[in-house]
Amino acid sequence: MAPEESTEAVRLLPSFERRFLAARALRSFPWQSLEEKLRDSSGPELLLDILQKTVKHPLCVKHPPSVKYARCFLSELIRKHEAVHTEPLDELYEALAEVLMTTEPTQCHRSYLLPSGDSVTLSESTAIISHGTTGLVTWDAALYLAEWAMQNPAAFAHRTVLELGSGAGLTGLAICKTCHPSAYIFSDCHSCVLEQLRGNILLNGLSLEADVTDPARHPEHNTCNSESPRVTVAQLDWDVVTAPQLAAFQPDVVIAADVLYCPETVLSLVRVLQRLSACLKNQQAPDAYIAFTVRNPETCQLFTSELGEPWALGGAAISERPPGPHTGLR
Numbered sequence: 001m002a003p004e005e006s007t008e009a010v011r012l013l014p015s016f017e018r019r020f021l022a023a024r025a026l027r028s029f030p031w032q033s034l035e036e037k038l039r040d041s042s043g044p045e046l047l048l049d050i051l052q053k054t055v056k057h058p059l060c061v062k063h064p065p066s067v068k069y070a071r072c073f074l075s076e077l078i079r080k081h082e083a084v085h086t087e088p089l090d091e092l093y094e095a096l097a098e099v100l101m102t103t104e105p106t107q108c109h110r111s112y113l114l115p116s117g118d119s120v121t122l123s124e125s126t127a128i129i130s131h132g133t134t135g136l137v138t139w140d141a142a143l144y145l146a147e148w149a150m151q152n153p154a155a156f157a158h159r160t161v162l163e164l165g166s167g168a169g170l171t172g173l174a175i176c177k178t179c180h181p182s183a184y185i186f187s188d189c190h191s192c193v194l195e196q197l198r199g200n201i202l203l204n205g206l207s208l209e210a211d212v213t214d215p216a217r218h219p220e221h222n223t224c225n226s227e228s229p230r231v232t233v234a235q236l237d238w239d240v241v242t243a244p245q246l247a248a249f250q251p252d253v254v255i256a257a258d259v260l261y262c263p264e265t266v267l268s269l270v271r272v273l274q275r276l277s278a279c280l281k282n283q284q285a286p287d288a289y290i291a292f293t294v295r296n297p298e299t300c301q302l303f304t305s306e307l308g309e310p311w312a313l314g315g316a317a318i319s320e321r322p323p324g325p326h327t328g329l330r
Contacts, residue, residue, distance in 0.1 A: 016050050016053055016054055023110045031076070051077075059111045067108075071100065104126065109121055120173045139258040142168075142170045145171045148291070153179040156175055159181055162254050164187055166233075167197070168193075169197050176229050186201070208232065246272070262299065290303075
């Protein structure tokens with residue numbers, strides 16, 4: 001491979017690597033750039049390198065994506081190769097054959113590479129809706145909020161963070177690994193989501209505290225010198241949670257991602273935030289950072305109008321469109 005080709009390949013490989021490991025939509029891959037490089041290249045080195053950075057990546061081998069996703073990706077890669085070169089590339093067909101012989105499980109994995117060199121790997125449902133909930137998969141707002149958090153670590157450093165509607169756990173795990181919170185409380189209401197969430201926390205090398213009802217600021221936990229935060233998981237039904245239960249968490253920061261999808265949910269979330277503010281009346285209300293996809297502008301307006309003071313609210317509104325240029329996790 002010529003030096004100029006090698007330089008272009010170095011730029012292309014991370015794009016394929018990050019998108020494939022995170023199982024991003026195939027349309028988001030830089031296929032046009034790949035075709036151009038293949039036309040300018042006389043050998044198979046670039047495709048073999050892409051294979052090593054995707055299907056053969058150590059993270060993928062250990063924690064594979066869905067079989068359907070890997071099959072569609074390899075099929076597209078083969079089409080791009082065949083459009084330029086007449087000679088088949090055995091390694092591509094062998095990888096596809098291996099995938100075709102694999103049975104699709106009910107769970108798959110996504111891995112996100114962090115700027116620190118670490119990664120977050122999640123076990124997720126292969127179905128968008130499973131067991132009556134959408135909380136078993138990762139949504140775009142969680143990606144955006146995790147990226148924002150990593151760009152603003154001071155908002156979380158040495159503070160207690162309560163996440164509402166944690167889902168698969170991406171945002172919280174990214175914050176725990178990069179932002180140095182003193183304590184982090186993951187929460188959700190669905191039993192299947194909580195079971196998967198606990199598994200993902202352990203999968204990423206974090207320890208779980210057994211008792212989630214204790215105050216998050218535990219006197220025996222040295223928050224400033226600890227290498228990892230004190231992590232707990234709480235079952236939190238927004239419609240029935242009591243003020244004393246919320247007061248026990250003593251959060252400095254409250255976050256949520258993609259939880260504003262219908263008026264009923266919005267009103268439930270507002271009630272929780274208002275209860276938090278009331279039960280911490282002798283303290284300043286926690287900072288709140290809410291990321292959401294704008295599906296219905298009226299729903300978003302309902303949230304901001306109902307919430308009111310005294311919250312210091314940071315919001316990220318995300319239109320329904322494919323992710324933009326790569327930054328951070330995407």
